Amino acid sequence: MCIRCFVVALTTLICCAALCIAEEASNLVDKRVQQVLTMAEGELPLDVIIIKINDIGSFPELSAGDLVALKEANVPGQALVLMIQLEETPTPSDPPPAPVPSTVTEIPSPQTASSSAIRVAIQRPFRITYYEVYVDGELMAQRGKLWDGTSDPGQKLKRPSFLGTRKETTIDALNIDATPGQHEISVGVAVSWVEDDSEPLDDFDNFSQEFYVNRGVRGITTDGHHGEWGQNTSVSCTVEAGQTCSVVATIEKRSPTRFGGLPIYSVSYETTVE
Numbered sequence: 001m002c003i004r005c006f007v008v009a010l011t012t013l014i015c016c017a018a019l020c021i022a023e024e025a026s027n028l029v030d031k032r033v034q035q036v037l038t039m040a041e042g043e044l045p046l047d048v049i050i051i052k053i054n055d056i057g058s059f060p061e062l063s064a065g066d067l068v069a070l071k072e073a074n075v076p077g078q079a080l081v082l083m084i085q086l087e088e089t090p091t092p093s094d095p096p097p098a099p100v101p102s103t104v105t106e107i108p109s110p111q112t113a114s115s116s117a118i119r120v121a122i123q124r125p126f127r128i129t130y131y132e133v134y135v136d137g138e139l140m141a142q143r144g145k146l147w148d149g150t151s152d153p154g155q156k157l158k159r160p161s162f163l164g165t166r167k168e169t170t171i172d173a174l175n176i177d178a179t180p181g182q183h184e185i186s187v188g189v190a191v192s193w194v195e196d197d198s199e200p201l202d203d204f205d206n207f208s209q210e211f212y213v214n215r216g217v218r219g220i221t222t223d224g225h226h227g228e229w230g231q232n233t234s235v236s237c238t239v240e241a242g243q244t245c246s247v248v249a250t251i252e253k254r255s256p257t258r259f260g261g262l263p264i265y266s267v268s269y270e271t272t273v274e
Helices: 002-024 031-041 046-056 064-072 077-085 110-114
Strands: 116-123 130-135 138-144 170-178 181-197 209-217 235-239 244-254 264-273
Touching: 031 046, 031 064, 031 077, 046 077, 046 138, 064 077, 116 130, 116 181, 116 235, 130 170, 138 170, 181 244, 181 264, 209 264, 235 244, 235 264
Parallel strands: 116 244
Antiparallel strands: 116 170, 130 138, 130 181, 181 209, 181 235, 244 264
């Protein structure tokens, strides 16, 4: 009787251990997957989630249970499909056999031969609070935000947060696959700050109100906000199959004249195709 109890207890222990191992095999704890969960919980738009998933670049292999859990966490179906497409190829446990010497020239696969890429880096001599990257008129990447609003009289507004640290003068803004051909790339940036309106003194209801100011260059021409933005520009880049177009967008600022005024911002481009 005691032997039978021991066998039952041992079997139960083995099953529990197997369940623990199965749970540990889940890749939901992976940092890349957690970023997607955070965006879904924050109810970010689908296009923003898709752009961020492309920026992440790769994901661990997701089990059926992982996918069900992600769907229950409100991760959009299109995002799940893209995550599956970006799953890393498992590393084989045994090393592959040594290649046999051959004089036959290796032919690239059709996918490798036809792929091209666009990379965009932003060179900034000063700190910014927002950037956006357009390719062929379509928004492909953005970070930060354009601050807007006015405080109640006598109240303070939250100060805009800058992107990166003071030592980081280059931002890797975009890295995507592209079809061969000509592409139009444009970069927009913004610097936001808070100003105080303390005049006129006889208008107590609007006295000492703070408001946000945005200045910079937009990636595309937009309606409204005339006078706040510098002239937006773009650059063309032609890539053939297998080539990468690298664009460096440098932000420039012209100080106000001695007669006053706000800084004027512009963006210049350098491109290389390899």
